[in-house]
Amino acid sequence: MKKLKFFGKIMFVINSLAAFLLLISYILPFVPPKSFASLSVLSLSVPLLILLNIFFFIYWLLQVKKQMLLSLVVLALGWGYLGSLYKFSSSKKIEDPNNMSVMSYNVRLFNHFQWLPSKTVKEDIVKLIRDENPDIICLQEYRTKDPITLDGYFGFNTTFNNTVKRGQALFSKFPIVNSGSLEFPNTSNNAIFVDVVKEKDTIRVYNLHLQSSGVNTDVDKLKKESSEQLFKQVGTTFKEQQAQVELFLKHKSKCKYKTIVTGDFNNTAYSYIYKKIKGDNLIDTFEEAGNGFGKTYDFKFFPLRIDFILADKSFTVNGFKTFEQKLSDHYPIKTTIKLN
The missing domain is CATH 3.60.10.10 (Endonuclease/exonuclease/phosphatase)
Incomplete structure (x- = not known):
C-alpha cells in the first residue's frame, strides 16, 4: 500500500471494507436473527458487496496491482454466492411429457x-x-x-x-x-x-x-x-x-x-x-x-x-x-x- 498514490490508498480502504463485509456475510445463513438481528440485516446488501468486490478486482487487475488479490480471495471463498447472484449459463429448457x-x-x-x-x-x-x-x-x-x-x-x-x-x-x-x-x-x-x-x-x-x-x-x-x-x-x-x-x-x-x-x-x-x-x-x-x-x-x-x-x-x-x-x-x- 505504500507504493499507492493518495487516490489509490482511498480506493484500497473502500475495497478493504467491502471485502471485510462480504467475508462477514458468509456466516449470515448460520446466525439466527433473534440472536443477532443487526448482523442479519447485512444479508440484504450481499448482491451489492459482490458487485463491489468484482469491480475492485477488475480495477486493480487492469493496473496490474497485487491489491487485486484481496477481492479475488474473498470472492473465491464465497464462490457459491455467485451462483445465487448470477447464472452464467443460458436457461435450459427440456421438453418432457411429464413436465x-x-x-x-x-x-x-x-x-x-x-x-x-x-x-x-x-x-x-x-x-x-x-x-x-x-x-x-x-x-x-x-x-x-x-x-x-x-x-x-x-x-x-x-x-x-x-x-x-x-x-x-x-x-x-x-x-x-x-x-x-x-x-x-x-x-x-x-x-x-x-x-x-x-x-x-x-x-x-x-x-x-x-x-x-x-x-x-x-x-x-x-x-x-x-x-x-x-x-x-x-x-x-x-x-x-x-x-x-x-x-x-x-x-x-x-x-x-x-x-x-x-x-x-x-x-x-x-x-x-x-x-x-x-x-x-x-x-x-x-x-x-x-x-x-x-x-x-x-x-x-x-x-x-x-x-x-x-x-x-x-x-x-x-x-x-x-x-x-x-x-x-x-x-x-x-x-x-x-x-x-
Whole structure:
C-alpha cells in the first residue's frame, strides 16, 4: 500500500471494507436473527458487496496491482454466492411429457392503490398468466374481494373467505384434495398450502408471504431515514420472519408428500431465513436452470432476488424463467419441473 498514490490508498480502504463485509456475510445463513438481528440485516446488501468486490478486482487487475488479490480471495471463498447472484449459463429448457410448470408472483393487489399509472394492470396480469399457462399458480398480495377468473383451474383462497386470511391464492390444473392456511400471529402475512394429485402422485405446494420490512424502496426517500432506524426496523422484521419460518417448518415436517415451496420471502438467498426454508431437501430452481441475475424485486442500483420456487430433490428442474413485465413491484417467476 505504500507504493499507492493518495487516490489509490482511498480506493484500497473502500475495497478493504467491502471485502471485510462480504467475508462477514458468509456466516449470515448460520446466525439466527433473534440472536443477532443487526448482523442479519447485512444479508440484504450481499448482491451489492459482490458487485463491489468484482469491480475492485477488475480495477486493480487492469493496473496490474497485487491489491487485486484481496477481492479475488474473498470472492473465491464465497464462490457459491455467485451462483445465487448470477447464472452464467443460458436457461435450459427440456421438453418432457411429464413436465409440470409452477409460477409464483406477488401481484401487489393488482395495483389497487394505483402505484403504477396503467389502468389495465389486473387485465395485463391475467393475460400474462393465461399466455404462460402454468399448471400451478401461486399469487401473493392477492385481493380475494376482487378475484380473477382462470378457466381450467381449481383454486384455493381465490375468492373472499372469512375463515382464511386474504393475501395469498393458489390455482391448480391438478385436482386439489386438501388445503389450508398457516396463520402467522400479529400480522396480515401468512402461508397457504394445497395437496394436488398429478396422476398417481400427491404433491404438497406451499405459498408463503413472509413479513415485509416496510422500508421505503425509493432511494431518495430512503436517504432521509437514519441508518439506526433502518437497522432497527429491518432487524425486527427478520426476527418476525424467523418466528414465521419456525411455524412453517413445524407444519411442513408433518407432511409426507413431495413438496414445492414458493413465495415472497422478503429476504435474499444469503439469509438465515432462506437457508432454513431450503434446508437439505429442497433445491432452488433458479440456481438449477435460471439465467442472469434473476431479479424479482424492483429496486434501483442492484438486483434483489427475494421470490423463490424451491422444489423437493425428487424433482428434476427442466426450465426456469424470470419475467420482465413491470406490473407490480415484483417480477413473476416460473419453473418447469418433473417428478422422478
